[in-house]
Amino acid sequence: MKLILLSALLTALSMPGMLWGYLIWIALIPFFLGMRSSRPLGGALKAFLFGFAYLMITHYWELPVLALNVPEVLDSFPNFIGVVVYVLMCLVIAVPFAGFGFVYSIFWSFFQTRKFTGALFAASLFTVFEGLRELGPLGFTNGRLSDALLNSQLGISQLLALGGPLLLVFVVVLVNHYLADLCTRRKGGRISLLVTAVAMVALVNALIQSAIPLRPTDESSEKTLYALQTNISQQLKYYAPPEETLKVVLMGLEEIPEGSTVIMPEATFMSDIRITPTGARLVELAQERNLEILVGFPIYNGENYNQVRFVNGDGFSGEFYAKVKLTPFVEFLPWPKIFGAFEFLKFLDYFDAGEEFAVFSVDGHEIGAQICFDSLYSEVARNLTLNGAGIIVISTNDGWFNIETALQQHFSKGIARAIENRRYVLQVSNTGITAIIDPYGRVLKRLPTINEVNTEYVIGAFQYLPGTQITPYTRFGNWFFFFSLVLGIAIAILGGVFPVKHEDDAKEILSTFKRIVVVGFSKNPDKPSNNVPMYLKEKGYEIIPVNPTMEEYEGMKVYPDLKSVIADGMNLEAVEIFRPSAEAEEIAIEAIELGARAVWLQKDIRSEKARKLASERSVLYVEDKCMYVEHRRFFT
Incomplete structure (x- = not known):
């Protein structure tokens, strides 16, 4: 939950009048890291808390308006009611984020090994729910991710003429999700990655901004107001x-x-x-x-x-x-039968x-x-x-x-x-x-x-x-909402309902993941449970040993179980299991439930239940194969 709240803070600080607009390009990374492995209801709760926290911080100026300024002028309700209304307002406008979190958590595992496809799906889904946020009598658009670009990033903001705010939202989420995935695959250098990413965005913005036409100086056509x-x-x-x-x-x-x-x-x-x-x-x-x-x-x-x-x-x-x-409640009362008790918020009159x-x-x-x-x-x-x-x-x-x-x-x-x-x-x-x-x-x-x-x-x-140009956005309106909806459904069907089957999951695992959690790691160098992971360590993989009878091995911290690895701030990427079949099945299922992106059972170890669960969750799965042999087969 700390990652979710950190992301909310960074997102709010990127808004106009806050700290720095370029934060928006990395602000959602903690959010997407925190959303990994969430079940649908848990994902909905996390996303709702993210939306609630970031919108509450973004609109902090509403608190003195509702708790001080309005009661002082209108004398229609006590100050503490203004605080309650402020909290309720943020709760209501955060509801669409819960919808995003619920759907995202259903499909996330289908794309965990396909970085760009997963980023496209997340961006499409987020854009759809952001579009829904402006609909209806309680629709509200302030604090959109696109707002962060409006004061300091006019180059990239020119995309508004093509697809409106939702196109900018899509691009921001796409970049953040892709960077979040890159962060999970890197052992170090994450700060330099993020700094480089922001610098590249700033460069792209500067290049586009330099191409913006200068203001015409045709005084004969100029008008004055x-x-x-x-x-x-x-x-x-x-x-x-x-x-x-x-x-x-x-x-x-x-x-x-x-x-x-x-x-x-x-x-x-x-x-x-x-x-x-x-x-x-x-x-x-x-x-x-x-x-x-x-x-x-x-x-x-x-x-x-x-x-x-x-x-x-x-x-x-x-x-x-x-x-x-x-303005809801101030100039009209939405759904009077539901919100009739809030009539005291009326300013001059209902219109x-x-x-x-x-x-x-x-x-x-x-x-x-x-x-x-x-x-x-x-x-x-x-x-x-x-x-x-x-x-x-x-x-x-x-x-x-x-x-x-x-x-x-x-x-x-x-x-x-x-x-x-x-x-x-x-x-x-x-x-x-x-x-x-x-x-x-x-x-x-x-x-x-x-x-x-x-x-x-x-x-x-x-x-x-006077302007005469008609932009694509002016002509076609929120076409990008429908584009995102179709794209999201298509990706969900092709990548989720009918997930892509890898011809060789063994090669996919060894190519994709650089961190391998080894359950059943042995201190005996003559055993495969020692010499196989140590071979992989020599080849540049990060090895995370798991053995409840050990605490340290050659400078590596040894964990008692998988939950301890997660508690230490690491995601489960690939989990290699060196245990007898009876134990391996239970460990493999636990690894999948904890969000492992790949599970590997060593030579002569199989599990029908684990294989079925991995297929359902789109987790890469290998059994009855030696990681040492497969690595040499593919990369030597």
């Missing part, structure tokens, strides 16, 4: 009259050049302002300065929407974009999910706007692009988050959306990160957050080139 980032506290938003917010907004708008198009944050106002003095004053200023202003506020017309729409001198537009991906991906045609701009939580899902930006958006705008209120990590993780989703669709993405936030990202994920300009400059608002002009 202005962002008005407000720095208004949640207390003021919820309890002060809208006129207080209006004062800040008007001061900011007065500084923006006349005739401009302005983007403002989500829920700039916390009530419908269309037929209020606040709305009338906003229209008046828009008319005075000839402004087109995208502003966010809720509306209640039979259906409740968290929406954004434009306002100009003629009033509020009839066209609007309503948030499609609502209906939008169904239209409206693109605003305003003053020469084709603006695809999305709101806050929408940016976590590729679907929204993709549909806006297909509907003709030349730029994607993310209007968000990050006023609940006091920790920079939360802002970085949210902003990184905009980087993914930009690359996926080859569109500029402009995020405009209340108190959070306001910045523009080019179609290759490069952050071109960023305004200071409230933690960096203590002002009521910040204004910025952002230039962009």
Whole structure:
């Protein structure tokens, strides 16, 4: 279990705003080492604990939000309830990992001697369950393995334009699983292996990144949007009259050049302002300065929407974009009969999910706007692009988050959306990160957050080139999910249901494994149970002697039984048994149950039960053969 928790920690530390994104290329190695030899239920539990731990660490910033910030502002539940909700949230979003662990543990043994096939299967399976993690009313995509690449590895991240986040997840798992298998086959030099692997990934990333086109400088096609980032506290938003917010907004708008198009944050106002003095004053200023202003506020017309729409001198537009991906429990209550007790988590009100991906045609701009939580899902930006958006705008209120990590993780989703669709993405936030990202994920300009400059608002002009390209991902969506599903099923059928039979398991064992556990090792050099393993030691194999009557032999530690070998931190690779048939059968079965990848019974020793169990578990199996003779036959 230590390996599982270590992997969870390393994975979390690779996420945006944490430690180092390149950790993701080795973070899953302890996880896959810990999953070896697990039974399905045990594998499900291990994978669930991995998901729970890494998602809990990744989203540590949610704890002060739920336990301090929200109770302080809304006064709707005590602080300790926020802690309980945080734990329950992590438990729920970790459930898909249990499914992966269950299925992986069923099929793992079928691929234990075929490194690349096993890595392909693990990557396909993990990708499928990662795809399932975003489905349904409780779907959640933050903390994906692909997120680790978004801030520091823009070269490899270009794969997003081909297959979206799931393609990156597949590649990350493939590399980790393959490296985990290599680690089990090496006696030493594992650290150098991992360092070399990360260095190679960094080199590949640098080579791809060097090929990314420079930003065009065609000023004739360049367009400008202005962002008005407000720095208004949640207390003021919820309890002060809208006129207080209006004062800040008007001061900011007065500084923006006349005739401009302005983007403002989500829920700039916390009530419908269309037929209020606040709305009338906003229209008046828009008319005075000839402004087109995208502003966010809720509306209640039979259906409740968290929406954004434009306002100009003629009033509020009839066209609007309503948030499609609502935040569970905060903006809607999933499955009320089950989760009705959690209604106290409601923020402003419950909303209906939008169904239209409206693109605003305003003053020469084709603006695809999305709101806050929408940016976590590729679907929204993709549909806006297909509907003709030349730029994607993310209007968000990050006023609940006091920790920079939360802002970085949210902003990184905009980087993914930009690359996926080859569109500029402009995020405009209340108190959070306001910045523009080019179609290759490069952050071109960023305004200071409230933690960096203590002002009521910040204004910025952002230039962009309207996009027209349709990427494979934009056109075909999550095709890689179905590819992974088909690939995983095919590998399971060909390698699991109908496993490949090796023509000569003896040669396979001697070629594949460099660590041999010798049960029945003798201190008498005249016996085969001594001279055979010592011969193999001379040929470069690592010999692990097992004999309950010995403690040491020629500098080698001698173990009393197989469980002691595992307890000392070593996996059972090949197990050679020098015991009479009656004892050998029991030892062989124990070795297989403990996860041995190959079992070898010496000359004149056979076991029908062990042979059958090895076949069922796809464990390489040899009986009635001398390892010395076979080694000389194949390699001398």
